[in-house]
Amino acid sequence: MRNSHEIWGRVDAISPDFTDLSDRIWDKPELAYDEFSAVTEHSAMLKAQGFRVTEGIAGIPTAVMGEYGEDGPVIAILGEYDALPGLSQAAGLARPSPLPGPGTGHGCGHNLLGASALLAATAVKDYLKAHGLKGRIRYYGCPAEEGGAAKTFLVREGAFTDVDAAISWHPSSFSGVNAPFSLANTRIDFTFEGKAAHAAAAPHLGRSALDAAELMNVGANYLREHMPQGARLHYAYIDAGGTAPNVVQSNVTIRYLIRSETLPELMELVERVRKIATGAAMMTETHVSEKVVSAVSNLMGNSPLEAAMHRNFENLGPPQFDDADRKVAAEFVATLTKEDKLAAYRRMGIPYDPDAVLCDLIAPPCAEGDMSAGSTDVGDVSWAVPTVQARGATCAIGTPLHSWQMTAQGKTAHAHKGMIHTAKIMAATALDALTDDMLLEQARAEHAARLAETPYICPLPATVKPPVRRKQAAT
Numbered sequence: 001m002r003n004s005h006e007i008w009g010r011v012d013a014i015s016p017d018f019t020d021l022s023d024r025i026w027d028k029p030e031l032a033y034d035e036f037s038a039v040t041e042h043s044a045m046l047k048a049q050g051f052r053v054t055e056g057i058a059g060i061p062t063a064v065m066g067e068y069g070e071d072g073p074v075i076a077i078l079g080e081y082d083a084l085p086g087l088s089q090a091a092g093l094a095r096p097s098p099l100p101g102p103g104t105g106h107g108c109g110h111n112l113l114g115a116s117a118l119l120a121a122t123a124v125k126d127y128l129k130a131h132g133l134k135g136r137i138r139y140y141g142c143p144a145e146e147g148g149a150a151k152t153f154l155v156r157e158g159a160f161t162d163v164d165a166a167i168s169w170h171p172s173s174f175s176g177v178n179a180p181f182s183l184a185n186t187r188i189d190f191t192f193e194g195k196a197a198h199a200a201a202a203p204h205l206g207r208s209a210l211d212a213a214e215l216m217n218v219g220a221n222y223l224r225e226h227m228p229q230g231a232r233l234h235y236a237y238i239d240a241g242g243t244a245p246n247v248v249q250s251n252v253t254i255r256y257l258i259r260s261e262t263l264p265e266l267m268e269l270v271e272r273v274r275k276i277a278t279g280a281a282m283m284t285e286t287h288v289s290e291k292v293v294s295a296v297s298n299l300m301g302n303s304p305l306e307a308a309m310h311r312n313f314e315n316l317g318p319p320q321f322d323d324a325d326r327k328v329a330a331e332f333v334a335t336l337t338k339e340d341k342l343a344a345y346r347r348m349g350i351p352y353d354p355d356a357v358l359c360d361l362i363a364p365p366c367a368e369g370d371m372s373a374g375s376t377d378v379g380d381v382s383w384a385v386p387t388v389q390a391r392g393a394t395c396a397i398g399t400p401l402h403s404w405q406m407t408a409q410g411k412t413a414h415a416h417k418g419m420i421h422t423a424k425i426m427a428a429t430a431l432d433a434l435t436d437d438m439l440l441e442q443a444r445a446e447h448a449a450r451l452a453e454t455p456y457i458c459p460l461p462a463t464v465k466p467p468v469r470r471k472q473a474a475t
């Protein structure tokens, strides 16, 4: 690691406060829209560092924005801090060992994601101050990435209107520029209403909402063969109508998660799923209604920013993991299957190395690897402003996201090194955008050209509000 850029020394100098912040967020895992301690921690850090802080942006109590600087371009660094249900796990232990409590855990590494983004923004702030440079650096503390689409709401409410470029990252097995590929998705609750009746004495009087939901699933199963490549349909019963088989279930809600590679394609697929729901209602003489719960767009790439970020990766070199880190990582690798490891290599387009346990390379720029992907609400930010994301090596190679192994590694030395390393990449890329007019101009031009081809339509209907919660009184 060459670490020659002044900003990298600045990141190192202040990093202990931010690895501590990451550990505190790990210690209190909070689910989407419930991240009250996390946002309090992030707001306190922003204030302590001298940012101008706006709390509760876009009407979301667990969202925060901090800004430093005057005039010039506005560069945003995006952080997250929400956890996941069912992924509680003791720190550092390479065997399943949930902690007592509500069962939540940082199985996607968002404790690192938020703290590293805030570390990068703080180092850029220090650099601007030291050199008397014009330009504004912002940190956006974004809640509810896991299924809550908070950034889509933030975009819809105009939180990024005056931003020139956005930078973010995600914990990963490898370090490199994130290939701008994710699926657009929407979650829609379909509720079927029928008529309850005694299932034995008067079944002919009943109209089963449960039958309707099951017929909808049958229809969706037949649709799957005829969807575009890369599209996905998943479902979960929110309310199966009750536990009594001797009652004709009159009220059932089923949630569909519909994904596709592009926003226009998603909208077409949603229409086809709606027709299936309507058909199921007709077949069962029930009534169907729907409620959109969340929606996110696919990621739009930005090649000038991706090239700038890759240059910074090449200049800095890979993270410097040592033998102690490799020993810990090897314990986690032993819990993974070969398929887990192969998937990580395939995704990044890197040849498989059976002996490697931690990343010691920089992934090729935006490699055409295995394009199987999930979704992220960074997608909507990328349609609003030119956006680039890094992947930062914070875990043993092959560790799946949303796993107990990911939670377990969230406070390890190798996770801390990975988050500091990626903060350096984000800070250097932000400085490039703040100081190189040509880079921003090229980034804007490419963004405008892509939007001209496919205009952005917010996938969230105007009537859908973020499902925010009020802070619980301390007990």
Ligand SMILES: [Zn+2]
Pocket: 108, 109, 110, 145, 170
């Ligand atoms: Zn994540």
